[in-house]
Amino acid sequence: MTMTALNNGALRQLLPAALALAGTALSFGVTATPSHAAASYYAVTLASPLDAPKRFVNGETPWACAGSECTAPRDTSRAAVVCARLVKKVGPIARFATPEGELAAEDLTKCNAGK
Template sequence: MNVNQTGALRQILPAALALVLSATGFAMTAMPVHAEGTSYYTAALATPLAAPKTVIHDELLWHCAGAECTAPRGTSRPAVVCARLVRSLGPVTHFATPQGDIAAEDLARCNGTKG
């Protein structure tokens, strides 16, 4: 009986291993890439934080220290991302992406004031 179990294991093991590797490969390609230390958004808070703080808001992981906050790229427009950050941490004096600062009008809207 031991011989039959070993034979069955030899047949099932490669198939199970292939299934696990395929699932792992698919999961890795389906996950969004957010490299640690890579920031897309930068913001300056109007009121600096007393201690460093990490905030997760709408799937963005914000790292803030003092008045400076950074986060990886999200799927929303920068003005929307800015407004969400303001709701979490308060007004900002600066908000930018690698393409540059958001427009003054968008910054005013982000802070909840009219442009």
């Protein structure tokens, strides 16, 4: 047997193991990435900025706020309900938006009034 035949046989045995290892590493990297980073649905501007960045769960929605901006993934509740819950945690809101658009001025007023 020549060295080339040994090398080809060894490569054929190692290739599936190397591919499996690479696939495992890639899938771990994908699952270890925080999902909230790419899943922002709500974009909120507070009337007054917070003193320090804040992360909290309101209802079942995880929020991340920094300065006067807050973001969160989609909730199952209506936007007006999510807004009213958020006001209780962070105070008055100047702007509440989703990919579908901004909360109407009348709804934002009700939200800030706790209605």
